Amino acid sequence: MYEFQYTKANDVGQAVSSVAPSGSKFVAGGTTLIDLMKLDVERPKLLVDINGLPLDRIEPAGDGGLKIGAMVRNSDLAHDEKVQRMYPVLSQALLSGASPQLRNMATTGGNLLQRTRCYYFRDVNYPCNKRTPGSGCSAMDGFNRIHAVLGTSQHCIATHPSDMAVAMIALGATIFVTGSKGEHSIPITKFYLLPGSTPDHENVLAPGEIITHVTLPPPAQNAKSHYLKRRDRASYEFALASAAVIVELDGRKISKAQVAMGGVGTIPWRSPEAEHALAGAEASERNFRRAAEAALRGAKAHKDNGFKIELAKRTLVRALQTVTQA
Amino acid sequence: MAEKSTVIGKEITRIDGILKVTGGAPYGVEYALENMAWGVGIGSTIGAGRIARIDSSEAEKMPGVLAVLHHGNTEKLFRPANSFEEMSRPGESRPPFEDDQVYYYGQFVALVVADTFERAQAAAGRVVVKYDARTPDVSTAELTPKDPPAVKNERGDVESALSSAPVKLDVTYETPVETHNPMEMHATIATWNKDKLTLYETSQGVVNHRNVAAEVLNLQRESVQVISRFIGSGFGCKLFPWPHSWMAAIASKKLARPVKVSVPRSMMFTTVGHRPFTRQRIQLGADKDGKLTAFHHEILQPTSMVDDYVENCAEATSMLYACPNVRAVQYLIHKNIGTPTPMRGPGRTPSLFAIESAMDELAVKLNIDPVEVRIRNYAEMDEGKKMPFSSKHLREAYQTGAEKFGWSQRNPKVGSMTKGKEILGLGMATCTWPATRHNAEVRVSLLADGTVRASCATQDVGTGTYTVFAEIISDRTGVPLDKIRVQLGDTAMPPGPTSGGSAATATVIPAIAQATDQAVQSLLKVAALTSGSPFEKVDPKNLKMTGGRVHKEGDSAESGTPFPDILKLRDLSGLDGQVKTEAPPEAKQFSMHSFGAHFCEVAFDPEIARLRISRWLTVIDGGRMINMKTSRNQILGAIVMGVGMAMFEETIYDHRNGKPVNNNFADYIVPVNADIPDLDCIFLDFPDNKLNEYGARGIGEIGLTGCASAVTSAVYHATGVRVRGLPVRIENLLKTA
Known part of the structure; x- marks a missing residue:
């Protein structure tokens, strides 16, 4: 593990302004990032702790849907009465993932950005196009029982590991982000990027942008x-x-x-x-x-x-x- | 043994239980010694080749770094004698840093020592190791024996019996590499006091560890002390010492301060052993009634480049069934993997997967009930050793199990039993494990404060050995369990057995009993021969100790004198008994084994290929249980492990660099609670008094043997798919709908 700087942000503006142009990472629950830092896969120079951001509410959206703060923990989201009533698929997906201890830490925003469990991505001694662009894909000729069969390219076959995101993409969620240029929203179907020849680019977030909340459209009556x-x-x-x-x-x-x-x-x-x-x-x-x-x-x-x-x-x-x- | 024991065979809570659940039990890695430094090992990232260059210059300049040790700068270490019988067996016989050769991925190539763990860890990341790498040979696709057989058991003429058999079966089974993964990882703290070395360890055999340490480090045995008071389980991977222990010792010597080296979870998959892969071809010959006429068992097993580890799968073949013509032969093949080591039920666990699967296939082929086919081939004696069994009640185990499990309700037709969307499958298998006794020496002291202290350099892996000591002493003295203090896991004490092979309980019991009796006899003599004693001039033969009190034969215990009052007569701090016992002479006349039977029900949802275990019953003929609670715990735990072996566990090596790619608990799948239904276990109470006076055998391993074939037989019954290579995976079962 390498040395890094650490700072705590108390509001979204401070979080966005804290991040340096490169080498910065937001840390929320830390269930992916800290793990990968221990493995030297992630080597941020600066960690901006966003656990203090006031983004932990689940509230009705104006259109009859639901607005979910990025810092809402997976456990709280899964057990929320409105989620269980309006979007059983989301509650079930969340509860099928990880363990209670991990769900108590993991957040909505972090889960959307979860990194793959590919063995070769997680070991810096292997070539990996996602980790080190252009180095090659070790999964292609390695042990690839857990790897993807859809959306693959000759450069990457790593599986996206999230359960929550699968429910959210089925529900047609919208992801709201804030960056130095202000706030905008992205339909979740446009959020993720296929690996193609750039598997290191996993989503459309611009450097320094932060997910603030997610909205779900109102469920149909029947x-x-x-x-x-x-x-x-x-x-x-x-x-x-x-x-x-x-x-x-x-x-x-x-x-x-x-x-x-x-x-x-x-x-x-x-x-x-x-x-x-x-x-x-x-x-x-x-x-x-x-x-x-x-x-x-x-x-x-x-x-x-x-x-x-x-x-x-x-x-x-x-x-x-x-x-x-x- | 007391006629009506209040402790033996009862549900006794472990005497160390409170300490363990309250954090009061110090594990090896937890000792905080003054001025202690931390060592972080660097494992090779190639699977074969040599170290071309190690550049530690940057690491050595980092804050707090004390040393970077490797083959180029460490003192010579010696190879140990490597004898199990003499208690000097290593896990890996090649000492660390012996030369520049790399034999397997994860082999230690350097140790970074710093004043804190974090600094050592950070510096380890800056040590540059350059290799001349070769492609390692880790594949099990081709296993070609080059050496003569490692094991060979033979009787009769198997070839001609096979060729003339009216019914034949020729099938090949495979068991994968499994990794032990006890909760508590390996760790060593080494500290020197002048030329005396102390190792705080997590060891299933402190005496063995001490002896190997002396050989590797060229010390007298008396100069080494190994301490392992509490252990977070081992399952075999802590039976014999591994290289990190010697790395800690040489680092501590060089720096003249205590050094701690712990093995991270990822390296638990490489440098501390595993259960090796096996490929087992079984050819059976039988008559039309299913009576075996020929049994041919050929085993191919990979081992490391540096050790000839034998996972003896040929041993059970010779004794499990009655058959005139038997040949079991096992070959080793050297591969670029770490040295394998015994894992719970070594040999018999993979062996019985093959043997019991083959028996099930024979039953299916002849349309004979699987229980019946085993009874038709029941071994009334050990035909391999040509000896009677000391005590064998396997028939009763089959019958009791079949009755309690409702086996007669089983419709043998594949897929014929359903429950909702699920198809039920019922399978069964035999389990067995040898009963053995080694040498043990125990000291028991009756103390002036009214407590009894026992000490022995054996150890409690977490199975309940502490409590066995207390129970035997309580049984013979009447002193309650809470007044008995047991001290184990320290080579300063009288030498005791390794906790392996399910032998520790049977081994220590006679020594505890005799040492207790000796201490009591000394006490009774004091009572009879001391002036002022209430028993002055009474013949000591007419005195006894019951309920912690000395009294005359025929009188009640209540009328007697508490034993501390007897000690007080001569102002004694205590009285000792110390006895060494050996294997019983009966071991040369009888074949001693435990037996049992597993009955398993699976529920299979064919549309989504979901398999789960829905019911389980195991019946054990394992002699007398000393503690019903810990005994049951051992069997139920073994079944859980058996479910893991059957359905989940496999260590997978990358063919390019020999790395176990699933070297963590997210990717190496073991059962979770949700995979395990209510498990049931019945003990048949047939004491084996030829083994020891309590008739007790060990039961740590037997529960795992046979489990996997009970599952795969049930899977066959449900699905018609015969899985001959473990684990049963979803992909094996997708073809069924």
């Missing part, structure tokens, strides 16, 4: 949602495949579906293909399977992770069955 996560053991493990679904039913007909997948994509994976296949279709196993096939159509397997394609399809089918049960 919408039902569900999160299903598959992994080796029953708890405390990252997803091998997961599905977040929000479905509006008109009788047995699906009037609208929002579908996202986790554990299989290089970013939280919204699937317009599956949504399109489901819109207007009967809620039937055959149609669910059709949607799952559509969602995974572009999937690309590597040596050890081919099973994820079928597992993801089955996971999505089961999530749709669960959410459309009478």
